[in-house]
Amino acid sequence: MVSGIGIYLAAQNQWIELGFIRDFIIMLGGIAEAVCFTMAIFTYQNSIIKKYQGLLRKQNSELQTSVDLRTKELEYKNRDLVLAMQEKDSLLNIVVHDLKSPLNQTKALGKLLLHHTTDQNTMIEMLKRIEQASDHGIRLIDELSTISNLEQNNDTLKLEKIDLSNLMVPLLNNMELIAMQKSIKIDTEIKNNIHMQTYPNYLTRIIENLLSNAIKFSPVGSNISFLINDSCINIRDYGPGFSNEDLNKAFGKFQRLSARPTAGESSTGLGLYIVKLLADKLNLKIQLRSEPGQGATFTLWF
Structure with missing residues (x-):
């Protein structure tokens, strides 16, 4: 501003030539243009930076959400696995108990038949009870096999x-x-x-x-x-x-x-x-x- 006023006064008093004034104005215009261009570049770069910062924040948020969902999914699967293991242990105990009962009964009746003299009617009754105990054990095994096949088989049935x-x-x-x-x-x-x-x-x-x-x-x-x-x-x-x-x-x-x-x-x-x-x-x-x-x-x- 001060330089512009000085040049104006010098021109009025013919202290400097008009050619110099023209060159000086052109130079000032170039500087202004460069300043404006630099500011435009700075503004553009700043907007790009802000844009990518926003994208980065969004990606970080999405990544965190994905991590949280995956963590919850793993927690649920781990819980289901623990429950499945507990159920398996519980069922195993029940199966062992239920299978031991007919086997022990069969063993006890077999010992009686081997080591004690009994009349024919008593012997027939013991053999019937052995047959019943054996049938129970076989039926339990058959039903467990059926359940295992049903629970694991997800094939589409041909109706x-x-x-x-x-x-x-x-x-x-x-x-x-x-x-x-x-x-x-x-x-x-x-x-x-x-x-x-x-x-x-x-x-x-x-x-x-x-x-x-x-x-x-x-x-x-x-x-x-x-x-x-x-x-x-x-x-x-x-x-x-x-x-x-x-x-x-x-x-x-x-x-x-x-x-x-x-x-x-x-x-x-x-x-x-x-x-x-x-x-x-x-x-x-x-x-x-x-x-x-x-x-x-x-x-x-x-």
Whole structure:
């Protein structure tokens, strides 16, 4: 500003030539342009820096969020692993206990037969008990194998369209033979031409387990009803039924319920758990209704 005023006064008094003034103004314009250009560059660089600082903060935030999510995921997996190990240990203890019982019984009865003279009737009774103990152990192993296969197999099932009457009649004939040993009658009502898209082996196992359960817990000389209509399969017994506490855990693994089999039959505590696994595999809804002393009704909706 001061330089500009001085040059103006010098020009008015003709102290300096006009050419010098022109060159000086051009020089000042170049300096101003350079200053403006430098400031523009500085402003641009500053905006770029701020932009990348913002991106860096965003990336750091996203990275931290990802780390937090991964940490939580690992915590959940670790918790699930701990729970799975605890369940495995618990189940192993139960299996060992349940297998030891029939084996010890078989061993004790075998010793009696070997080392003590008994009459023929007593011997036959002991052999029957050995057979029952062996059957219990074999059934437990079979059910554990079934559960292991079901829990690990996530393959898509190849469903078939079947006539329920054709599938159920042979099974019912076999179950009636078992029921006859307790003088139990199975009353059947099967509607004709009921077709279902299903996996026959799984459905057969479900019905077999439910009927076996009904026979096991029904009084000698009682009835069991078996019904098939357009929407469901219904099995009802007139045994001791389920308490409210039992209803909440009926489909659990190795659950010991308050009701006991009516003729001293053995129970693994796995039958209804297998039923639930199979029903889930077939996308079927299973419903249990019961009141203490009033029997139980299992309904399989399809």
